[in-house]
Amino acid sequence: MTNPIHIFSEIGNLQTVMLKRPADEVQNFTPQMMQRLLFDDIPYLPIAQKEHDQFAQVLRDNGANVLYLEELVAEVLNGQRPEVKQQFVKTILAESGHTRGAITAALNEFLLNMPTDLMVAKIMAGIRKSELDVGAWSLVRAAEDEDYPYYLDPMPNLYFTRDPSAFIGSGLTINNMTFAARKRESLFTELVINYHPMFAGQNIPVWRDRNQIGRIEGGDELILNDHVVAIGISERTSAEAIEDVARSLFAAGQFDTVLAISIPKTHATMHLDTVFTMVNHDQFTVYPGILDAKGDIDTWIMHPGDDQHDLRVTHRTDLKNVLKEVLNVSELDMIQTGGGDPIIAGREQWNDGSNTLTIAPGVVVTYDRNFVSNQLLIEHGIKVLEVASSELSRGRGGPRCMSCPIARADL
Missing domain, CATH: 3.75.10.10 (L-arginine/glycine Amidinotransferase; Chain A)
Structure with a gap:
């Protein structure tokens, strides 16, 4: 090539x-x-x-x-072994301020369960707090900025x-x-x-x-x-x-x-x-x-x-x-x-x-x-x-x- x-x-x-x-x-x-x-x-x-x-x-x-x-991003994630997709999501979440805890786990599961093209679109579009049920363990963290609507900001x-x-x-x-x-x-x-x-x-x-x-x-x-x-x-x-x-x-x-x-x-x-x-x-x-x-x-x-x-x-x-x-x-x-x-x-x-x-x-x-x-x-x-x-x-x-x-x- x-x-x-x-x-x-x-x-x-x-x-x-x-x-x-x-x-x-x-x-x-x-x-x-x-x-x-x-x-x-x-x-x-x-x-x-x-x-x-x-x-x-x-x-x-x-x-x-x-x-x-x-389309290029979706083609990569569809064509690679699962760990590439998993690492990409982990990195996106970390650079969005989510490295551990119930919110991070919920976001990770939410994204990885989507078809790849929809997952890429959702990462770019942002994830609202109202889209996830993160459980009682995350109430304290969510309350830090309770009026802000997003866990993952749109781009x-x-x-x-x-x-x-x-x-x-x-x-x-x-x-x-x-x-x-x-x-x-x-x-x-x-x-x-x-x-x-x-x-x-x-x-x-x-x-x-x-x-x-x-x-x-x-x-x-x-x-x-x-x-x-x-x-x-x-x-x-x-x-x-x-x-x-x-x-x-x-x-x-x-x-x-x-x-x-x-x-x-x-x-x-x-x-x-x-x-x-x-x-x-x-x-x-x-x-x-x-x-x-x-x-x-x-x-x-x-x-x-x-x-x-x-x-x-x-x-x-x-x-x-x-x-x-x-x-x-x-x-x-x-x-x-x-x-x-x-x-x-x-x-x-x-x-x-x-x-x-x-x-x-x-x-x-x-x-x-x-x-x-x-x-x-x-x-x-x-x-x-x-x-x-x-x-x-x-x-x-x-x-x-x-x-x-x-x-x-x-x-």
């Missing part, structure tokens, strides 16, 4: 991509739970599913093989498959995510990479695993070409994690440059790809709010040092010139979200106007609601494929956030 992972650019023709269709997890919470689960609103599931199905079909129509995370962010992992070169990062609401998500990627026949036994390099200290998420990881990776220093990704990834990539000899770009550490600009994406060989979208009055932003250029543990680091602020140098292009077209208008740019960035998914050089998928930014892309020669977004956008993520590319054609 050949390695199924092949990501050496942001813009090569998209060949294989992993999605997660929104399901009960996106409606299994109340307004009081939104902050805990990192949501600003509650999507209307039937429309969100319709929009997501359209998004998936656009990718298929343009040559991509669409895989679904929930509504799962349809943003970009973040729990990032496929880079011929390997991937399996990410230690920032907030408790999302930390369990990378367990699904870890399981698939270790056991699914598409990946298992192929010595796939893991550039950084989910057990390492220091946060990182896939929305901050951009593969600009076959030797340059850009990673955002953001609300969700630490400088320590970026250094780890750079060392691993350099040691493997697959990339020779990592750009660490510092962006505002806010919910609105949570990842680099919410403010900056690549749409062609020499064209990028950029949200002007991340740049200072001179158009500058703190950027650190990392190269391999004298040994595999060393890094040579240079600090710059002129991002456009840095990109021209590392990409070896004479000119660069930086297309500003909302045309740079402070009101329009702010509104469209909030609705992921900067979060374009490039599926071929100069061909992007965007949300239809960001009509000003979309028209500007068209005027700059970009082919724009719009998808409906009234409900999907409520999760604060766009087409790039909703997709995890596994293979792209070389440029």
Whole structure:
């Protein structure tokens, strides 16, 4: 078998991509739970599913093989010996705060007695307290938070498959995510990479695993070409994690440059790809709010040092010139979200106007609601494929956030 992972650019023709269709997890919470689960609103599931199905079909129509995370996980657990399934449930429960006692035992029995596909859906959707009879022994523990409805929280962010992992070169990062609401998500990627026949036994390099200290998420990881990776220093990704990834990539000899770009550490600009994406060989979208009055932003250029543990680091602020140098292009077209208008740019960035998914050089998928930014892309020669977004956008993520590319054609 050949390695199924092949990501050496942001813009090569998209060949294989992993999605997660929104399901009960996106409606299994109340307004009081939104902050805990990192949501600003509650999507209307039937429309969100319709929009997501359209998004998936656009990718298929343009040559991509669409895989679904929930199906890959179920295929693994159905195809493996029972102890793999048992250990996976044990780990999910432990990372949900249940390691021993009557509640843990009841949850374990409840899940393992389900058909596998329903079990996977239930883990993702959450388990209410009202679904289990845990007996008198658990009254004291249940009373600790008696008004909270769940033993296992729903995972509504799962349809943003970009973040729990990032496929880079011929390997991937399996990410230690920032907030408790999302930390369990990378367990699904870890399981698939270790056991699914598409990946298992192929010595796939893991550039950084989910057990390492220091946060990182896939929305901050951009593969600009076959030797340059850009990673955002953001609300969700630490400088320590970026250094780890750079060392691993350099040691493997697959990339020779990592750009660490510092962006505002806010919910609105949570990842680099919410403010900056690549749409062609020499064209990028950029949200002007991340740049200072001179158009500058703190950027650190990392190269391999004298040994595999060393890094040579240079600090710059002129991002456009840095990109021209590392990409070896004479000119660069930086297309500003909302045309740079402070009101329009702010509104469209909030609705992921900067979060374009490039599926071929100069061909992007965007949300239809960001009509000003979309028209500007068209005027700059970009082919724009719009998808409906009234409900999907409520999760604060766009087409790039909703997709995890596994293979792209070389440029």
